[in-house]
Amino acid sequence: MRHGLNWRSGGEMTMSTLTTNRTIRDILLSPTDIPAMSARTLVKEALELMSAKRLGLACVIDDDGKLIGLFTDGDLRRLLLKSQKPISALFADDIITHARTEFTSVDRNMDIEEALKLLQDREIFDLPVLDENGRLEGVIHLHPALKELLVK
Amino acid sequence: MKSKIINVGGGDVAEIKIGGCEPLVFLGGPCAIESRAHALEMCQRIGEICDRLNIPWVYKSCYDKDSRSAVTSFHGVGIEEGLDILAEIRQSQKVPVVCDFSDANLANQTAQVVDFLQIPAYLCRQTHILTAAGKTGQPIHLKKGQFMSPWNMKNSVRKIESTGNEQILLTDRGTFFGYNMLINDYRNFPIMMETGYPVCFDATHSVQLPTSMGNVSGGQREFIPYLVRAAVGCGINALFMEVHDNPDEALSDANTQLNIRYLENILSQAKATHETRLELAERWGDDNVHVND
Numbered sequence: 499m500r501h502g503l504n505w506r507s508g509g510e511m512t513m514s515t516l517t518t519n520r521t522i523r524d525i526l527l528s529p530t531d532i533p534a535m536s537a538r539t540l541v542k543e544a545l546e547l548m549s550a551k552r553l554g555l556a557c558v559i560d561d562d563g564k565l566i567g568l569f570t571d572g573d574l575r576r577l578l579l580k581s582q583k584p585i586s587a588l589f590a591d592d593i594i595t596h597a598r599t600e601f602t603s604v605d606r607n608m609d610i611e612e613a614l615k616l617l618q619d620r621e622i623f624d625l626p627v628l629d630e631n632g633r634l635e636g637v638i639h640l641h642p643a644l645k646e647l648l649v650k
Numbered sequence: 651m652k653s654k655i656i657n658v659g660g661g662d663v664a665e666i667k668i669g670g671c672e673p674l675v676f677l678g679g680p681c682a683i684e685s686r687a688h689a690l691e692m693c694q695r696i697g698e699i700c701d702r703l704n705i706p707w708v709y710k711s712c713y714d715k716d717s718r719s720a721v722t723s724f725h726g727v728g729i730e731e732g733l734d735i736l737a738e739i740r741q742s743q744k745v746p747v748v749c750d751f752s753d754a755n756l757a758n759q760t761a762q763v764v765d766f767l768q769i770p771a772y773l774c775r776q777t778h779i780l781t782a783a784g785k786t787g788q789p790i791h792l793k794k795g796q797f798m799s800p801w802n803m804k805n806s807v808r809k810i811e812s813t814g815n816e817q818i819l820l821t822d823r824g825t826f827f828g829y830n831m832l833i834n835d836y837r838n839f840p841i842m843m844e845t846g847y848p849v850c851f852d853a854t855h856s857v858q859l860p861t862s863m864g865n866v867s868g869g870q871r872e873f874i875p876y877l878v879r880a881a882v883g884c885g886i887n888a889l890f891m892e893v894h895d896n897p898d899e900a901l902s903d904a905n906t907q908l909n910i911r912y913l914e915n916i917l918s919q920a921k922a923t924h925e926t927r928l929e930l931a932e933r934w935g936d937d938n939v940h941v942n943d
Contacts, residue, residue: 538808581941587841590801 522613523606525646526627526636527553534559534634535593537566542589544569555624555637558597563633565626567597603628606635614643651840651936653848653887656789656817658708659746659765666706666746668819668888669848671931674924675888676700676707676917677748677766677791677850681903682724683711683732692910693739696893699914705921708766709739709747710890715902716752717772720865724901729756733763740765748791754782761786771795771823771855774806784813793821793852796832796860800841807845820845821890822881823852830862834877839884840937850888851881853916854906869906871897875916882923885931889920 533547534557544556554571577596581588603626604613616625623640655669668675678696683689693709700707713732715725726732736747746765751757752773761767767783771793774780783790790810794803803820810818820842824832834856842849856877859868878889894900894907908916 586799587801590799590804 520610520646521606522604522608522610522627522638522643525610525638525642526606527639527642528636529563529634532557532637536560537592537594537597539593540589541591541593541596544593545574553624553637553639555626555639556593556597557626557634557637558594559634562631565601565603565628565632565634567594567599568601568626569593569597570624573598601626604638605629610643610646613638614640614647617643651843651885653843654816654846656819656848658748658789663740663744663746663765664706666708668850670887671928672887673706674882674886674921676705676920677710677888677890678707678893678913679710680894680900681712681892681907682715682901683713683727683735684901685727686731686735686738689735690739690742692893692895693743693745695895695910696913697743697745699910699917703914703917703921705917707745709736709743709745710749710768710892711736711747712750712768714750714752714756717770718902719861719867723866729759733760737763750791751783752779754778757782757786761788764788766791766819769793769806774798774803777809780806780809781813784810784815787815789817789819790815791819791821791850793823794825794838794842796824796826798825800835800838801844803842804845807847818845818847819850819888820847821850821852821888822856823890824856824858826860830859830868832856832858832860834881836880836884839881839886843885848887849885850890851878851886852890853878853881854890854892854903854908858903858906863905867903867905869903871906871908874908874912875919878916878920879923882920883927885927889917891916 532553533551535544537558548556556569557565558567560566606627617640625638627635629635653669655667658666666675680692689711713726713729740747748766748768749764750768750770751760767788768791774793774795822838825835827833839849853874857870857873862868892907893910893913895910897904897907897909900907
């Protein structure tokens with residue numbers, strides 16, 4: 499059966515016609531492909547990493563590789579609107595200062611459809627993928643997931 | 651905001667704790683070691699005052715004055731004689747000593763004698779100097795450069811931390827405000843406290859007017875008491891002042907060193923202010939105005 503997304507007239511995406519057995523392991527962006535960084539990475543360095551990896555999600559990990567914080571493009575927008583610090587001071591903050599420490603994550607065995615549904619429900623673009631010990635295995639990003647479904 | 655506590659001295663000399671909710675520590679002495687007799691006399695006289703007030707303290711004096719306005723300015727007694735004098739003071743007075751150094755190659759020799767290694771403000775970004783200091787294992791008294799933002803001092807802190815040394819005191823000594831003029835921005839204390847390390851206020855250099863007199867720095871000592879009370883109220887952990895028995899005749903920083911006859915008055919007020927601040931923190935908790943309110 500052809501895999502694809504069914505767009506209804508209202509533009510809302512539904513998963514009803516998707517019947518893949520693929521898991522998000524197939525579309526996982528590995529830790530080397532994502533902006534993963536230590537807690538004491540400066541905000542300015544974090545933004546550079548996010549730009550270099552072309553992902554709006556900074557993943558803050560501890561020495562064991564456990565995910566301890568997330569910082570997104572949206573967090574940056576809200577921070578800029580809220581903080582009255584000079585940009586030079588904001589740049590010098592540790593990224594963990596502004597990262598959210600409570601977040602949703604998924605495991606690699608989740609079906610792609612299920613993961614896409616989660617992205618859709620939450621209206622987000624990325625989800626961190628953790629192993630059973632909370633270590634960061636990678637990130638699923640909306641576009642590779644869509645590509646996987648549309649192309650194959 | 652409670653900082654970590656660093657330890658200065660111990661062994662042959664008093665052990666001083668700086669940070670957390672510890673008593674305010676005084677770092678003081680003549681800017682330069684002028685002679686053995688003068689250094690000893692000043693240490694004894696300051697020690698008597700601190701003992702009377704029950705203020706923990708560290709004796710400060712330097713053997714090399716490299717950052718002077720003119721080539722003809724007094725440059726110090728030199729490292730050999732200076733360290734001999736500081737060693738004698740440690741042994742006889744049982745007080746820890748703090749002294750700066752201006753060349754990475756002198757870090758180890760200096761650290762073999764002094765308890766607390768000071769990084770001059772103008773050199774606070776110098777990687778060789780910071781890592782050489784850190785590698786000695788001694789606690790580091792790191793002064794914020796007059797040209798540095800408080801948040802960028804984190805870079806200097808991390809240079810020291812890269813050596814495994816996490817015994818650091820961060821000091822504000824004023825910030826350039828145009829030419830030949832310093833200003834004190836008290837936001838620097840809570841900002842530098844964000845590093846987790848204790849902070850200190852250098853009152854006498856803060857009133858300096860750098861090289862305002864052609865080939866020598868001026869200063870406005872009359873503001874010292876005001877600045878001290880305000881800084882202690884902000885929550886500093888240590889107070890630094892250069893003290894001299896005859897500032898007009900001092901061989902360096904003659905326009906900013908505090909005459910010792912004012913020391914007891916100022917230290918008494920600083921101690922009382924510090925104790926009041928700790929009581930207020932106990933009663934009202936940490937300062938709790940947040941950006942998100």
